[in-house]
Amino acid sequence: MKSRLLGMAFAAADTLLELDADGRIDMALGAGPCPRGATAETWRGVLLTDLVGKAGQKPLMDALAAIRPNERPAPIDALIACDTDRVRRARLRLFQLPDLAPAVSCAITYDGAPFTLAVPEAPPLLSADGLLSRVRGSLLAPDEDVAVAFVDVPGLAAAGEAHERAAARVAAVLQASSIDGASAARLAPERFALVRASDSQTDLASEVRDAAAAEGLDLAVRATEAALSGSAPAESTVRALRFALEACIREGGIDGAGAAFSESLKRTLKEADRFRTMVQSRDFALQYQPIIDLTTGVTHHFEALARFGSRGPADSIRLAEELGLIEGFDLAVAEKALQQLRRPGFGLTRIAVNVSGASLGSNAYVDGLLRLTAAAPDIRNRILIEVTETAAVADIEAAGRRLSALRRAGVKVCLDDFGVGAASLDYLHRLPADTVKIDGRFVREIVSDARARDLVAHLVELCADLKMTTIAEMIETEEQATAVRDLGVGYGQGWLFGRPAAEPVVAAPQPVSVRRRGAVAGWG
Numbered sequence: 001m002k003s004r005l006l007g008m009a010f011a012a013a014d015t016l017l018e019l020d021a022d023g024r025i026d027m028a029l030g031a032g033p034c035p036r037g038a039t040a041e042t043w044r045g046v047l048l049t050d051l052v053g054k055a056g057q058k059p060l061m062d063a064l065a066a067i068r069p070n071e072r073p074a075p076i077d078a079l080i081a082c083d084t085d086r087v088r089r090a091r092l093r094l095f096q097l098p099d100l101a102p103a104v105s106c107a108i109t110y111d112g113a114p115f116t117l118a119v120p121e122a123p124p125l126l127s128a129d130g131l132l133s134r135v136r137g138s139l140l141a142p143d144e145d146v147a148v149a150f151v152d153v154p155g156l157a158a159a160g161e162a163h164e165r166a167a168a169r170v171a172a173v174l175q176a177s178s179i180d181g182a183s184a185a186r187l188a189p190e191r192f193a194l195v196r197a198s199d200s201q202t203d204l205a206s207e208v209r210d211a212a213a214a215e216g217l218d219l220a221v222r223a224t225e226a227a228l229s230g231s232a233p234a235e236s237t238v239r240a241l242r243f244a245l246e247a248c249i250r251e252g253g254i255d256g257a258g259a260a261f262s263e264s265l266k267r268t269l270k271e272a273d274r275f276r277t278m279v280q281s282r283d284f285a286l287q288y289q290p291i292i293d294l295t296t297g298v299t300h301h302f303e304a305l306a307r308f309g310s311r312g313p314a315d316s317i318r319l320a321e322e323l324g325l326i327e328g329f330d331l332a333v334a335e336k337a338l339q340q341l342r343r344p345g346f347g348l349t350r351i352a353v354n355v356s357g358a359s360l361g362s363n364a365y366v367d368g369l370l371r372l373t374a375a376a377p378d379i380r381n382r383i384l385i386e387v388t389e390t391a392a393v394a395d396i397e398a399a400g401r402r403l404s405a406l407r408r409a410g411v412k413v414c415l416d417d418f419g420v421g422a423a424s425l426d427y428l429h430r431l432p433a434d435t436v437k438i439d440g441r442f443v444r445e446i447v448s449d450a451r452a453r454d455l456v457a458h459l460v461e462l463c464a465d466l467k468m469t470t471i472a473e474m475i476e477t478e479e480q481a482t483a484v485r486d487l488g489v490g491y492g493q494g495w496l497f498g499r500p501a502a503e504p505v506v507a508a509p510q511p512v513s514v515r516r517r518g519a520v521a522g523w524g
Contacts, residue, residue: 013093013107015040021102023048023064033080033088033110040108048106050201052078053087060092069098082114116214122172123182131185131193146179147198149225150191151208155217157189162215169211177202243268243322272323275316279329284308286336287500288351291471291493294485301350301384302504303493304337317356327359331368334383338372340504341382349504352384352414360387360399366406373409380410386437388416389424396430404432414471419459428466436463438489440474446483453487460488 015030017040025043032038048064049057056078063073073094079087089111096104126134151174156167174184174194184194196202205223212219278284288302306329308316320326330353337351359365373380385406393399403413414435418424419442428436438456445452456472463470472484475494484492498505 013109015108017043017048017106017108018100019048019064019104019106023061023104026103030108031110033082033090034086034114051080052090052092053080056092063094064104067094067096067104069096069101071096080108080110086114086116088112088114122168122175125171125175125192126183126185128185128187128193131183131187131195134183134195145198146195147200147225148193148195149177149204149223150187150193151204152222153190153192153208153212153219155190155219156212162217166212166215166217166219169214170208173207173211174204177204177207243319268319268323271319272325275320275323275325275329278308279325279332282332282336284332285502286333286340287502288340288504289493289500290498290505291352291491292497294472294481294489294492300491301352303352303386304333304340304354305500306333306354321356321358324358326356327362327365330355330359330365331372334369334385335372337383338379341379342376346504350382350384351504352386354388354416355385356388357393357399360402361394363402366402369406369411370409377410384412384414384435386414386416387427387431387433389427393427393431396426400431407432407434417473419455428462433468435469435471435491437471437473437493438484440472440494443472443474443480443484443494444476446487447477447479453483456484456489457487464488 013030015028015032017025017029018027020026025046025048028040028043030040032040032042043051049060052060056076059076060078063076067073076092076094078090078092080090082088091109091111093107093109094104095107096102153170156163156170170192171184171186174192175181177196177200178184178194179196183196184192187193204225205221208221208223209219212221285307286304287307288304290299291301291303292298293300306313306316317326317329320329334353334355337353340346341349341351355365369383369385373383387393387403407413412435413431413433414437415424415427415431415433416437417439418428418436419439427433436459438459442452442456446456460470469490470488471491471493472480472489473493475481475484475492475496477496480494481492481496
C-alpha cells in the first residue's frame with residue numbers, strides 16, 4: 001500500500017488504478033469521472049480498455065503491451081464515460097513499479113467538466129450486398145472468432161429530426177461495435193446486422209436503446225446473435241459464416257435473416273463436416289459421359305462426373321468452394337478416375353476430370369496429382385483436367401505456372417464452360433490449355449439463333465489460331481451436332497452421344513458419319 005500511495009502522490013492524479021496482467025482493474029483509488037461524489041471503486045474487475053472510447057482503445061492496448069518497469073510511456077488522451085449520455089476528457093499515464101510488476105499502475109487526470117457528445121460521425125452503414133462483399137473479402141482473418149448480430153429497432157424510421165439524429169447515433173454505435181469499426185449494415189429501414197468479435201461483452205440492445213434515448217426516443221430494441229463455433233478448422237469456420245450469411249439473405253429474405261441465420265450457420269457447418277467426411281472416405285461416385293470426334297463418330301474420351309446421392313452436384317461443389325474444401329475433393333476425384341484407368345480392359349481409355357479454379361490457388365493440387373501418377377507416369381497422357389470457372393482463380397499467373405507444370409508432365413488441360421463466365425477471355429489469354437469446351441447454353445440455341453452461331457464460329461476460329469481444339473457440350477439433337485461440326489468444332493458431348501454411366505461405355509449412338517464405331521481415339 002505504501003508503494004501504491006507513493007505512486008499516486010508521484011502521479012498527482014485524480015484516480016489511481018492497478019491493473020492485472022490482462023489489463024483488468026484490480027484496485028481503484030480516488031474519484032470517478034463524474035464530479036458528483038462518485039468514486040472509481042465501481043470499476044474493479046473491468047478491463048481498462050472498456051472505459052475509454054474507441055479512439056483511445058488501440059493506443060492504450062499498445063502501451064500496455066509495451067510497458068516495462070521504470071519506463072514512462074507518453075500520456076494517452078481519451079474520453080471516459082461519465083454517466084448515461086456524457087463523457088469526460090482524461091489523460092492516462094501508465095507506469096510499472098518494479099516491486100509490483102507485472103501489475104501496471106494507471107494514473108488518470110480529468111480535464112474539464114463532463115459534456116454530452118454531439119451526434120457522432122461514423123462510416124456509412126453498408127447495404128446487405130456490401131456486407132456480403134466485405135465478409136467475402138479481406139475483413140476476416142482465419143484465426144478470428146467472430147459473430148454476426150442482427151438488431152431490430154422498430155420505430156426508428158419514423159419521420160422527424162429526432163428520429164434522423166437517433167438513426168445517426170444508432171449507426172455510430174453499431175459501427176463502433178463491429179469488428180473493424182466499419183462492418184455494420186442496414187438491411188432494412190429498421191433492421192441492422194454487423195460482424196463483431198464473438199467474445200464482445202457489449203450489450204448491443206442496451207447501447208442502441210441509450211443512443212435513441214439521447215434524442216428523447218423510447219424505442220424497443222431486439223438483438224439476436226450467432227457466434228461461430230464447432231470443431232471445424234478456423235478457416236473453414238470463417239468461410240461458413242460467409243456462406244451462411246449469403247444463403248440466409250438470399251433464400252430467407254431480409255426480414256427472416258435474424259431468425260434464420262443461426263440455424264443456417266449450424267446447417268452449413270454440419271454440411272461442411274459431412275462433406276469433409278465424404279471426401280476422406282471417398283463416399284461418392286463417378287459417372288462417365290463420352291466425348292466423341294464429330295468427324296468420325298469415334299469416342300475420344302470420357303468426362304468423370306461426381307455424384308453425391310440425393311444432393312445435386314452443383315450445390316455440393318459450390319459449398320466445397322465456399323468453405324475451402326474443394327482442393328481435397330478435386331484430388332479425390334482424380335484418384336478415383338485413375339483407379340478406373342488402371343482397371344483391366346481400360347488400357348486405351350482417356351478421362352477428363354474437373355478441377356475448380358480455387359484448387360489452383362496453391363501447389364497442393366498439382367503436387368498431389370503428380371504424386372498419384374508417379375508410379376506410372378505414362379498414365380498422365382490419358383488424363384485431361386477441365387478447369388472450371390465456378391470459383392475465380394485468385395492468382396492467374398501462378399495458376400498458369402501450375403498448369404504448365406502439368407502439361408510438361410503430359411497432362412492435357414481444358415478450359416471448361418467457356419463463354420459464360422466473366423473471366424473466360426482472360427483465362428484463354430493467360431492460362432495454358434490444349435482444349436476449350438464451349439458452354440452448352442450457346443449449343444442449345446445454335447440451330448435457331450444466328451448470334452449464337454456467329455459467336456461459336458468466331459470462338460472456333462480463335463482457338464484454331466491459338467492451336468487449341470474445341471468441344472461443344474450439351475448436344476441433344478442431330479441438328480445441333482451437324483451445326484457445330486459445320487462450324488469447325490472438333491468434339492461433342494451430350495445425351496445424343498450417351499448419358500453418364502457407372503463405367504466408361506465405348507460404344508455410342510451414330511449421330512454422324514461413323515467410320516469406326518466403338519473405337520477410341522487419341523488426344524491428337
